[in-house]
Amino acid sequence: MTPPTIETERLILRGIEQGDLDGWAELMGDRDSARFIGGTTNRAGAWRSMAAFAGSWSLKGFGMFSVVERASGRWIGRLGPWQPEGWPGTEVGWSLIKSAWGRGYAAEGATAAIDWAFAALGWSEVIHVIDVDNTPSIALARRLGSTDQGPCELPAPLDKYNVHAWGQSCEQWIARRAATAA
Structure with a gap:
């Protein structure tokens, strides 16, 4: 599958x-x-x-997007749907270069990616696999409306990480988006 291009106010999510x-x-x-x-x-x-x-796009029909800052055209990270072999669920994750931290880009991009995953992929739920020491990502998961679903295991060689799955159902996401739009 060819990745779509999704544009937000400040970002371009592309292949x-x-x-x-x-x-x-x-x-x-x-x-x-x-x-x-x-x-x-x-x-x-x-x-x-x-x-x-x-390669995830060819093998699974989805994958993370490259995140490009619209104003500058600069590549600032990767985010989006992710579920490699052995993964604990249908994830939308995010990783940005340090100079892009603290600007709300991860929330803006993750919101667009979650909208797309539910609409285009038909996912019934979304998770975010987050290390228990990663307080900025935990704060973002909460901001997105996800709750701590408890510990989960990652496949080797990532099995050494102490991670929790933060998540929500499609119905919860839609209800939250409707409430914030009102």
Whole structure:
């Protein structure tokens, strides 16, 4: 499947492209940015990771999007639907480069991606797999209306992480979106 392009007020969510490698390597090379997504890796490792995320679209019909800042055209991260083999559920996740933190981009992009996952993929629920020490992502999950569903296990080699699934049903999401729009 060819990834769609989703535009929000400040972001463009689009398919992963070879030209995203510089940003992807920045994300995966920074200790703080990569801490909760498997740890740092070099540029070659970042390319393999990028290729796996891009390949999800062919294999599963969905995958994370590259996140591009509309005003600058700069690649700032990856986010969207994700469910590799052995994953505990249908996830919408997010990871942004450090210079994009604190601007509300993750919430804006995740909202658009969740809307798309429920509408286009027909998911009945969405989760966010979050390390218990990742307080900014926990705060974002709460802001999105998700609640802590408890501990979950990730497949090796990520099984060493102490993570919880935060989530909600499609019905809860729709009701929350309707209430905030009113």
